[in-house]
Structure formats: C-alpha cells, structure tokens
Amino acid sequence: MRAALGLLFLASCTTEDTVERAEPLAPLPAPAPVATDRFRDAETCAQCHLAGEGTPVLHDAAGRNISPSLLWRSSLMGLAARDPYYLAVFSEEIAADPDNADAIAGVCTRCHAPAGHEEAGGALTFDDLVSGTSPAAVLGRGGVTCTLCHQIAAQGLGDETSFTGGFDVGYQRRIFGRYPDPNINPMQLIVNYTPEGGSHIAQSELCGSCHTVVVRTAGGPVVEQATFLEWRSSSFVAQGKACQACHVPVVDEAGVAIAAPITTFSSSSSRVRTPVGRHTFVGGNSYVLSLIADAIEWSGAGVSRDEVLASAARDEAHLREAAELAVVDTRREGSVAVITIKVTNLTGHKLPTGYPSRRMWLHVTASAGGSIVFESGGDDRFATQPHRDEVSAADEVQAWESELVDDRGQPTHRALDARRYGKDNRILPAGFAPASPSDRTRTAPVGVDGDATFVAGSDTVTYRLIGVPAGATIAVELLYQAIRPSTIDAIDRGNTPAGTRFVDLARARPVTPVVMATASATIP
Numbered sequence: 149m150r151a152a153l154g155l156l157f158l159a160s161c162t163t164e165d166t167v168e169r170a171e172p173l174a175p176l177p178a179p180a181p182v183a184t185d186r187f188r189d190a191e192t193c194a195q196c197h198l199a200g201e202g203t204p205v206l207h208d209a210a211g212r213n214i215s216p217s218l219l220w221r222s223s224l225m226g227l228a229a230r231d232p233y234y235l236a237v238f239s240e241e242i243a244a245d246p247d248n249a250d251a252i253a254g255v256c257t258r259c260h261a262p263a264g265h266e267e268a269g270g271a272l273t274f275d276d277l278v279s280g281t282s283p284a285a286v287l288g289r290g291g292v293t294c295t296l297c298h299q300i301a302a303q304g305l306g307d308e309t310s311f312t313g314g315f316d317v318g319y320q321r322r323i324f325g326r327y328p329d330p331n332i333n334p335m336q337l338i339v340n341y342t343p344e345g346g347s348h349i350a351q352s353e354l355c356g357s358c359h360t361v362v363v364r365t366a367g368g369p370v371v372e373q374a375t376f377l378e379w380r381s382s383s384f385v386a387q388g389k390a391c392q393a394c395h396v397p398v399v400d401e402a403g404v405a406i407a408a409p410i411t412t413f414s415s416s417s418s419r420v421r422t423p424v425g426r427h428t429f430v431g432g433n434s435y436v437l438s439l440i441a442d443a444i445e446w447s448g449a450g451v452s453r454d455e456v457l458a459s460a461a462r463d464e465a466h467l468r469e470a471a472e473l474a475v476v477d478t479r480r481e482g483s484v485a486v487i488t489i490k491v492t493n494l495t496g497h498k499l500p501t502g503y504p505s506r507r508m509w510l511h512v513t514a515s516a517g518g519s520i521v522f523e524s525g526g527d528d529r530f531a532t533q534p535h536r537d538e539v540s541a542a543d544e545v546q547a548w549e550s551e552l553v554d555d556r557g558q559p560t561h562r563a564l565d566a567r568r569y570g571k572d573n574r575i576l577p578a579g580f581a582p583a584s585p586s587d588r589t590r591t592a593p594v595g596v597d598g599d600a601t602f603v604a605g606s607d608t609v610t611y612r613l614i615g616v617p618a619g620a621t622i623a624v625e626l627l628y629q630a631i632r633p634s635t636i637d638a639i640d641r642g643n644t645p646a647g648t649r650f651v652d653l654a655r656a657r658p659v660t661p662v663v664m665a666t667a668s669a670t671i672p
C-alpha cells in the first residue's frame with residue numbers, strides 16, 4: 149500500500165512538475181547615498197525639499213504636506229525600478245532571448261531606471277538593477293529620480309528623437325524649475341547644482357520623452373505606448389492643459405492654488421512661491437502600488453507601507469475622475485428592452501492609456517422582482533472580446549483595451565514579442581484629430597470600424613435585451629483593471645525568479661476591478 153502511494157506520487161511529480169518553480173527574486177537593496185558627476189540620490193534633495201510638520205514650508209492652505217520628496221517617493225515614478233510587475237516582464241524578455249540580454253536590459257532600464265542607465269553608459273544589467281552595488285545600480289533603483297527629471301534639457305523635446313527615452317541630460321549640473329529667479333546659493337554650496345528657470349519642466353514634451361514607447365522587434369518598430377501622441381492629438385493642446393495640469397497639479401485637493409515656500413533652507417524658507425506642483429504623479433495603477441505595499445520590506449524602497457497605500461488610494465480617486473458614465477436612453481421595442489450607455493473620456497489621452505495591460509469594461513445587471521434577469525461583465529475572467537457597439541447576450545462584454553499580438557496574431561504581454569495591436573478600442577480623448585500622418589498611424593484605433601458612435605471623446609453602447617420586463621432596474625458599473633488575470637497566469641508559466649515573486653504577490657491580492665463610475669435606470 150505504502151509503496152503504491154509512493155509510486156503514484158513519483159509519477160505525478162515526473163509528468164506534471166518536471167520543471168521546478170523558480171525561487172522568488174531576493175529582496176532589493178535599500179536606497180543608499182550616491183553622488184556622481186551628474187546625479188545624486190533623492191534623499192539628498194529631501195534635506196531641503198521635505199518639510200516637517202508645523203511649518204508653512206511646502207504645505208497647502210489646509211495644512212497638508214505637499215513636499216515633492218514625500219509625494220514622489222510613494223509614486224510609481226519613484227518606484228519605477230522596484231516595481232515587481234516590471235521586473236517580472238523584464239526577466240521574461242531576457243529568458244526569451246538570452247543571447248540579447250544586454251541589449252534588452254539597455255531598453256528596459258532606459259525609462260524605468262534612467263539615472264542608472266545614463267551613469268552606466270547604457271550598460272546596466274538586470275542583475276545590477278536587482279542586486280548591484282555600483283553607483284549606477286544604486287541610482288537605477290531610484291527610479292525616475294529628482295536629478296534625472298530636473299536635469300532634462302529643453303533641447304529637442306517633442307521631436308521624434310526625444311521619444312522612447314531620447315531625453316538629454318548634460319554635465320552642467322543645472323536643475324531646471326518653473327521660477328526664473330531662484331536663490332541659487334544654497335544649492336550651489338551644499339549640493340553643487342545650480343537651480344535655473346526652464347519653462348520646459350512644465351510642458352508635456354518633457355513627459356512625452358518616456359511616455360512615448362516604441363520598441364524595436366524582429367518584425368520592426370512596435371508602438372507600445374503613445375500617451376503623449378494621444379495628448380498631442382487632443383483638444384487639451386489648444387486648452388493649454390499639459391500632463392502636469394492633471395499629474396503634477398498646482399492646486400490642492402480642494403482645488404485651491406498652492407502658495408508656499410519651497411525649501412526648508414533658512415535663507416529662502418519664508419519666500420512664498422506660486423505655482424507649486426504636487427508631485428503625486430497619480431495615474432490609475434493602484435493595484436501594483438498595493439502589491440508594493442504588501443511587499444514593502446522586499447521592495448527596499450525605504451518608504452512606509454501606509455505611504456504607499458495612500459498613494460494607491462490617490463490612484464483610485466483619480467480613476468473616479470477619469471470618466472463620465474450615463475444611461476442616455478431606455479426604451480422598449482416590442483419584447484426587447486433597449487438601454488443606451490455613454491462613456492465620456494475626461495482625461496487628456498485615450499482611456500485607459502499607457503501600458504497595454506490596462507482595460508476597462510461595463511458591468512450591466514438588470515433586476516426584476518428581486519432577482520437578476522440579465523448580467524454582463526460580472527466576472528473578470530471573460531474571454532477576449534471584439535469591440536462592440538451592441539450587446540445582446542450575457543457572454544458579450546464591452547471592454548475598452550489595447551492588446552498586443554505576436555507574429556501569429558496571438559495576444560502577447562511581451563512588447564519585444566509583439567508585432568502590432570490586435571485590438572485598440574480605448575476611448576479617444578476630446579477633440580481627437582492627429583495633426584500628422586505618422587501621429588495618425590501611431591494612435592489609430594484598431595477594430596472599431598463600422599461603429600458610428602465611437603467618436604472623439606466618447607463611445608456609446610446599446611444593450612438590446614430579451615426577457616427584461618417593464619419596470620426592471622438597470623445598474624451599470626464602469627470597471628478598471630490594471631492587469632488581466634490571464635497575464636498573471638502567463639507570467640507564472642514564464643517561471644523566472646522575478647516572475648515567481650510577482651505571481652506570489654498577485655495571487656495573495658487578487659486583481660479586483662476598481663469601480664470608476666456607476667449609473668442606473670428603469671426600463672419603461
């Protein structure tokens with residue numbers, strides 16, 4: 149009996165578990181002081197740009213601390229190189245093409261670990277990033293750090309050459325800011341940088357250098373992200389509303405313009421400045437921020453779990469401002485109940501924008517006599533859906549998303565394996581009208597042909613439901629998910645140490661959709 153069980157056990161081991169699961173990636177090193185010809189660690193800037201409590205310095209009118217050092221360090225820009233999802237996909241790209249590991253690392257560290265990439269002359273490896281001790285490795289783990297962003301020169305920004313991380317950082321040790329007349333002495337004396345007025349810091353083109361991602365694949369260039377090009381094609385340009393207006397806002401949470409001294413250094417700590425931008429870099433990715441909070445010790449970020457959770461909460465609040473959801477018509481056509489739902493994009497780019505794992509969909513339920521008579525989109529494990537203008541069955545879901553496909557037309561989550569978008573029906577920004585043929589090609593929706601209600605700024609979907617009686621209540625939720633559950637499964641199959649780390653975290657906190665907006669109506 150015992151022998152038989154042992155044999156069975158062995159048999160199942162050899163057939164199903166031939167490959168052992170990779171050990172999870174070890175904890176990342178903590179931040180450390182570092183100074184090179186060009187860069188400093190973020191802690192150095194915190195000496196004067198992180199206010200304590202009980203001071204007007206870097207506080208808003210309601211007394212909230214808006215220090216750049218405080219807000220940035222729990223944002224995904226600050227955590228860009230410690231992000232377990234990023235490290236997982238990075239390691240998969242290398243595992244898929246180990247002969248090109250160095251070239252791949254050069255691509256993947258350019259925007260996520262830019263100061264380290266610069267410092268290493270482009271040769272920062274995956275191992276450097278997760279365990280190295282060189283100045284470049286320490287700077288790399290600092291993510292999109294203060295001295296990287298604030299040293300980007302105006303030269304060439306917005307040009308084709310500036311995209312995909314084509315920004316320029318010189319050796320002049322100039323720190324650009326909004327004010328033409330900064331008190332330069334303290335920074336020159338203490339950190340050997342010269343603060344200097346540079347209006348480009350407040351312009352979208354600065355962000356566009358990293359928020360336009362075109363990767364070179366075996367099949368040619370593939371546009372992975374085009375957030376800046378989407379914005380450049382919208383009416384926000386004419387309105388003068390840059391990325392910073394929404395992502396580095398110069399108003400507080402109540403909408404009041406911020407006016408405050410910007411440094412704790414005594415010689416300037418009483419000079420009130422306005423505008424002052426809140427470095428929240430708030431987006432929509434509350435999920436990965438929550439995973440980092442769960443793994444705060446592993447991340448080595450040197451930030452408290454509560455701070456990262458507060459940052460995640462800001463992302464969720466931001467998602468609730470991203471769209472307007474309305475039931476614009478309900479009527480009856482014979483036995484068919486007809487419900488028309490409109491989603492308006494309030495952001496400055498496509499909704500959702502950015503990394504192609506984001507998606508948004510409608511969860512619609514009809515209830516009558518206390519029971520649910522129709523439901524679509526209630527389970528996030530729905531099969532990949534075509535774009536829909538009409539929904540008439542429970543297994544049909546209207547999902548707005550971009551999805552990369554490989555050379556066989558199969559969905560892939562690895563950009564370097566991709567050839568093009570198989571689907572991109574993300575809702576266009578207001579006034580969408582690309583100004584050049586190349587911007588048109590790079591932002592063109594895919595799969596929406598024939599839908600006359602997919603227009604600049606909004607999309608309208610009509611539900612035609614049989615068996616939904618008069619008086620039935622319709623409840624609509626607009627849901628957002630940062631990562632498809634199927635991508636987490638695919639990363640698990642990829643079986644790399646960084647993949648195991650990420651998947652263990654993701655399994656412990658299922659990727660529950662965030663409710664962006666709700667609406668309701670009654671069937672006549």
Ligand code: HEC
Pocket residue numbers: 231233234235237238239241252255256257258259260311312313357358359360361362373431433436501502503563564630
């Ligand atoms: C040109 C700049 C750039 C390059 C190069 C780049 N990325 Fe990114 N990446 C970004 C930006 C910007 C985002 C954030 C977009 C968003 O939040 O929607 C991002 C997001 C991601 C995410 C999602 C992270 C999350 O928390 O959801 C992953 C995964 C990722 N990148 C992996 C990679 C890998 C792997 C490489 C190398 C093949 C790479 N990136 C190269 C700019 C870049």
Ligand code: HEC
Pocket residue numbers: 188192193194195196197294295298323324325326327328329330331332334335338339341343344345346410411413416419421
């Ligand atoms: C010793 C204190 C001190 C340190 C350390 C310090 N700063 Fe400053 N910073 C100042 C002072 C003082 C000003 C000018 C304030 C004013 O004129 O209102 C300033 C201004 C700035 C400005 C605005 C410049 C402009 O013209 O708009 C930026 C941006 C800035 N600092 C970034 C940084 C960064 C990045 C670091 C880290 C390398 C850093 N600072 C470190 C004291 C400091």
Ligand code: HEC
Pocket residue numbers: 352355356359375376377379380384389390391392393394395430431432433466467469470494495496497498499500501502503506
């Ligand atoms: C009118 C306000 C507004 C403007 C202007 C704007 N955004 Fe956004 N942005 C939002 C909102 C709201 C969201 C959250 C919804 C979403 O994820 O698409 C968002 C999300 C994002 C995300 C996060 C996506 C994710 O995956 O988490 C990135 C990255 C981003 N914006 C970058 C930019 C850049 C770069 C620009 C300028 C080229 C810009 N935004 C202009 C409002 C704005």
Ligand code: HEC
Pocket residue numbers: 190193194197216217218220221225292293294295297298325326349350392396398410423424425426427
């Ligand atoms: C991705 C780019 C980026 C990064 C990273 C960044 N900043 Fe800024 N910073 C900005 C922008 C944009 C402004 C202008 C905000 C405005 O409109 O006033 C700014 C402004 C400032 C100012 C002047 C006050 C103000 O709001 O104008 C200081 C001081 C400053 N940053 C310090 C820092 C420090 C310290 C860090 C690192 C903890 C940092 N920044 C990281 C983009 C960045």
Ligand code: HEC
Pocket residue numbers: 223224225227228229231234258259260262292296297354355356357358359391392395396429430431432433434463
């Ligand atoms: C040096 C490259 C670089 C520059 C410059 C840059 N970003 Fe980013 N940004 C990134 C990367 C990389 C990520 C993704 C980090 C991740 O999720 O792993 C990101 C993420 C974001 C997010 C998503 C945060 C979230 O919680 O979902 C927002 C919003 C954003 N950036 C806004 C901006 C704005 C606004 C500017 C210009 C002021 C800017 N970025 C400039 C590289 C950059």
